[in-house]
Amino acid sequence: xxxxxxxxxxxxxxxxxxxxxxxxxxxxxxxxxxxxxxxxxxxxxxxxxxxxxxxxxxxxxxxxxxxxxxxxxxxxxxxxxxxxxxxxxxxxxxxxxxxxxxxxxxxxxxxxxxxxxxxxxxxxxxxxxxxxxxxxxxxxxxxxxxxxxxxxxxxxxxxxxxxxxxxxxxxxxxxxxxxxxxxxxxxxxxxxxxxxxxxxxxxxxxxxxxxxxxxxxxxxxxxxxxxxxxxxxxxxxxxxxxxxxxxxxxxxxxxxxxxxxxxxxxxxxxxxxxxx
Numbered sequence: 001x002x003x004x005x006x007x008x009x010x011x012x013x014x015x016x017x018x019x020x021x022x023x024x025x026x027x028x029x030x031x032x033x034x035x036x037x038x039x040x041x042x043x044x045x046x047x048x049x050x051x052x053x054x055x056x057x058x059x060x061x062x063x064x065x066x067x068x069x070x071x072x073x074x075x076x077x078x079x080x081x082x083x084x085x086x087x088x089x090x091x092x093x094x095x096x097x098x099x100x101x102x103x104x105x106x107x108x109x110x111x112x113x114x115x116x117x118x119x120x121x122x123x124x125x126x127x128x129x130x131x132x133x134x135x136x137x138x139x140x141x142x143x144x145x146x147x148x149x150x151x152x153x154x155x156x157x158x159x160x161x162x163x164x165x166x167x168x169x170x171x172x173x174x175x176x177x178x179x180x181x182x183x184x185x186x187x188x189x190x191x192x193x194x195x196x197x198x199x200x201x202x203x204x205x206x207x208x209x210x211x212x213x214x215x216x217x218x219x220x221x222x223x224x225x226x227x228x229x230x231x232x233x234x235x236x237x238x239x240x241x242x243x244x245x246x247x248x249x250x251x252x253x254x255x256x257x258x259x260x261x262x263x264x265x266x267x268x269x270x271x272x273x274x275x276x
Contacts, residue, residue, distance in 0.1 A: 028061045032068045036075055044072045063089035063103065067110055074110075079117035086110045102138055105131035105146075109153060121160055128153045145188060148177035152192045159199045167199055187230070190219040194234060197241075206245050213238045 028051060035044035048068045055061060070085035090107040097104055108131040115124035132150040136142050155170030171192065178189045193216035200209035217234040224231055242251035 029064045029068045032065075033071070036068075036072055041072050041076055045069060048072065063092045063107065066092070067107065070110060070114065074113060074117065077117065079114055083111070083114040083118060086114050100134050100137055102134060102146075105134040105138075105150070108134075109150065112153060112157075116157075116160070121157070125157050125161070128157060143177065143181060145178065145181050148174045148181065148192075149188060151177065152188075152195055156195045156198070159195070159202055162202065164199070164203060171195055171199060185219050185222050187220060187223060190216045190223075190234075191230070192216075193219065194237065197237065201241060201244075206241060209241055210238065210245075213241065 029048075032044045032047045032051075035041075035047060048065050052062065052065050055065075066085045066089035070082040070089065073079070073081035073085065086107065090104075090111055093101065093104050093107050108127040112124045112127040112131075115121070115127070128150050132147070132154065135144070135147045135150055139147055151170050151174035155167050155172075155174060158164070158167035158170060175189070175192045175196070178186065178192060182188060193212050197209045197212035197216060200206070200212060213234065217231070217238060220231050220234055238254060239251050242248070242254065
């Protein structure tokens with residue numbers, strides 16, 4: 001990006017949203033989250049456990065740290081352990097905080113992810129509605145990225161249950177809201193595009209699914225480092241759909257393009273190259 005006024009404004013806009021995200025994240029948890037985002041799961045787990053042992057009993061940071069442990073396991077597809085830790089955090093917050101506290105909404109969404117990973121969709125379905133109710137009461141004007149996040153989660157839940165009318169409604173609301181309140185290229189927008197891809201894949205409209213998967217992957221690649229875990233998941237979604245469509249040549253071409261770009265960015269012998 002050249003150092004133009006437009007470019008500077010774009011960077012400042014990204015920094016604004018990054019700063020906003022940080023102010024709404026527990027500082028005690030930030031270092032552990034950074035380790036997780038870098039793929040250092042065992043170190044993140046050690047960090048959270050150490051802080052839990054160090055803090056006084058019933059410290060206010062306990063729920064956030066338990067969620068950190070839950071997130072560590074969730075990112076490794078260890079949903080039973082994730083559910084265990086996230087449930088502890090959720091129950092502490094329900095017991096100690098006002099019923100419309102934003103932290104309860106965060107805990108609800110964490111639990112929803114765990115139940116989905118566990119395959120318990122009935123329990124998962126109610127939790128984001130609780131989060132949406134809290135967040136709509138908390139943010140004036142009902143225009144906020146955190147509301148859009150919940151709308152996307154609910155839309156995805158409806159997709160999984162094959163309620164496509166409601167799924168499209170919530171996903172569209174989420175995407176439109178993200179576009180109004182977020183930078184042009186943002187991880188939340190990329191994630192919502194991937195949810196649209198899953199929506200169309202479930203409906204067997206594969207050409208539309210590929211279109212959205214590509215959009216989500218390309219946006220995420222613009223704003224995240226090559227090692228960022230969601231990028232690999234987005235890549236796998238595209239390859240798996242090509243395989244389902246029996247488009248082997250397209251899958252090979254996509255892999256070759258990915259390999260070339262990764263080698264250029266990371267070097268020929270980087271561990272990520274072996275995963276492609």
